[in-house]
Amino acid sequence: MKKSKAFNNAGKLTALLFLITLFLTPFAIVNAGERGVLMEFGKVQDRVLGEGIHVIVPVINTVKRLSVRVQKQNISAEASTKNLQNISADVTLNWHIIPEKANTVFQKIGDEKNIVERIINPALEEVLKAIVAKYTAEEIIIKREEMKAGVDETLTNRLANYHIAVDDISLIHIHFSQKFNEAVESKQVAAQEARRAEFIALKASKEAEAKVNLAKGEAEAHRIIRENLTPEILEKQALEKWDGKLPVVVGQGEQKLLNLTDFLKLY
Template identity: 40%
Template sequence: MEENITPAKPRRGFWIKIIPIVIIIALIAAMIGFKGYIIVEPGHRGVIVQLGKVMPYVLDEGFHIIVPFIQDVIPVEVRLQKDQSDQTTSSKDLQVVNTTIAVNYRLNPGNVNKLFQDVGLEYKEKVIDPAVSESLKAVTAQYTAEELISKRSEVSAKVKETLGKKLAVYYMELDDINITEFDFSDQFNQAIEEKQIAEQQALKANLDLQRIQVEAQQQIEQAKAEAEALKLQKDVITPELVELRKIEAQLEAIKKWDGKLPTVTGSGAVPFIDISNLNK
C-alpha cells in the first residue's frame, strides 16, 4: 500500500518567509499611525524627552525613528539668529546714553538638550536680553561720553568679549555685535558742539599768534639786514668817492642837455631879462 504524504513543509516555509514581511508592514503601519518617526528640519536639532526626562543625545537633521507614547522630540533652531534692542546706560561721567545694539548668535548644536533642560525655549527673554543689558552697562561705565564716540570700535570689542563669555555659560555662541547708535541728551549734544567751536576758535587764535610772531621776527631780521647794509655803505664812503659821484652826475646831465641855453633867467625881485635880443 502507498502512504499518503501531507505537504506540511512547504506551507511552513511559506509562513516563515511571509511572517517577517507582515511584521515589517505592521510596524510601518503602526509607526505611521502612531507617529513613530520624526523628521528634523534643516537648521534644527531634536531634543528627545523620554517619559519626562531629557535624553543625553541630540537628533541631527533628517529622518529618525522614535518610540511612540514614550519619546517626544522638541525641534530647536541652531541657525544664526538676530536680537536687536534699545538700551539705556550711563557713561563714566554720568551721562545718560541711549544705545541701539544688534546681536548675532547661534545655539551650540551639540548642547541644545542641555540648554532646553537648564533654560527652556525662552532663552531670549531669560538669557540674551539680560546678558546684553549687563554687558553694555559694564563697558559703557568705563568710558566718558566723548570716549564712547571717539573709541567706538574699542567699546564694541569689549562688549562683544563680555557678552560672549556670558552666553557661553548657556551653550550659546556669539557671532558678532553691532552698536548702531550712541545717543545723548540735547544739553550734552549742545555742550559738545560749543566745546568743538571753542576748540576751533582757540586753534585759530593760536595759529594767528604764531603767524604774527613769525611776521614780527621777519621784520626784525629785515631791519637788521638793512642796518647792516647801511653800515657797510658808510664804511666804504670816502671824499674821493663823493667827488667821483658828483662828476658822474654832471656827466649824466651833459648827456641829457640838448645844446640850447635858457632864454629867460631871473630870480627873486630881479626882473626877467630876455637874452634872445642880445644878438640883434
C-alpha cells in the same frame, strides 16, 4: 439606535486612522541648520538629533527642533557713564545655540523665544550697563572700539554658561543726552575760537619778526655801504652821472668854466 451605531463606527474609524498614521510615520526629519531634541514621554534625552531623517518610536518619542543657525537680536538699552551722563545704545547681537547642547538648552531654558526673552536681553542690558559705567561720556566717543571689545568679552563669557555662543556684537548707535550734546558743541566752538586766536597771534608775531629782520637788513646794508664808500668811489659815481658839459660859473666879473676837479667835488 441606527444613528448611535453609525456614530460609534465613525469614532472607531477615526481612531483607527489616527493609529495607522502614527505607526506609519516612525520617522523624524531634522532640517538643515537645526538640531532635534529627542524626548521620551516628554522627558528630554541625552541624544541630540543631527540633520537628516531619524527613526523614532511613535507616541513614545517626540522631537523638538531648534535652530542652530546664527540669529540676530536688536536691543536698545540705557546706561550711565562714569561721570553720570545718561546714554542709550542700539546694539545688534549675532548668536547661536551650541549644536551639541541643544537638548540642555531646551530642557533648562526653552525654545528660541525663551532664550531671547529670559537670557539674552537681560544679560545684554546688564553687561552694557557694567561696561559703560567704566568710561566717561568723552571716553566712550574716543574709546568706542575698546568699550565694544569689553562688552563682547563679558557677554561671551556669560552666555557660554547657557551654551549660547556670541558670533558678533555691534554698537550701532550711541545716543547722548541733549544737555551733553550742547556742552560738547560749546566746547568745540570754544576750541575752534582758541585755535583761531592762536593762529592770529602767531601770524602777527611772524609779521613783526619779518619787519624787524627787514629793518635790520636795511640798516646793515647802509652800514656796509658807508664803510666802503671812498673818495675814489664817489668820484667814479659822479663821472658816471656827468653828461660831459662843464657848468658855467657866473659871478662878479666874466663868466668862466668850472674847474673839473671842483666840479667833481660838487658830486
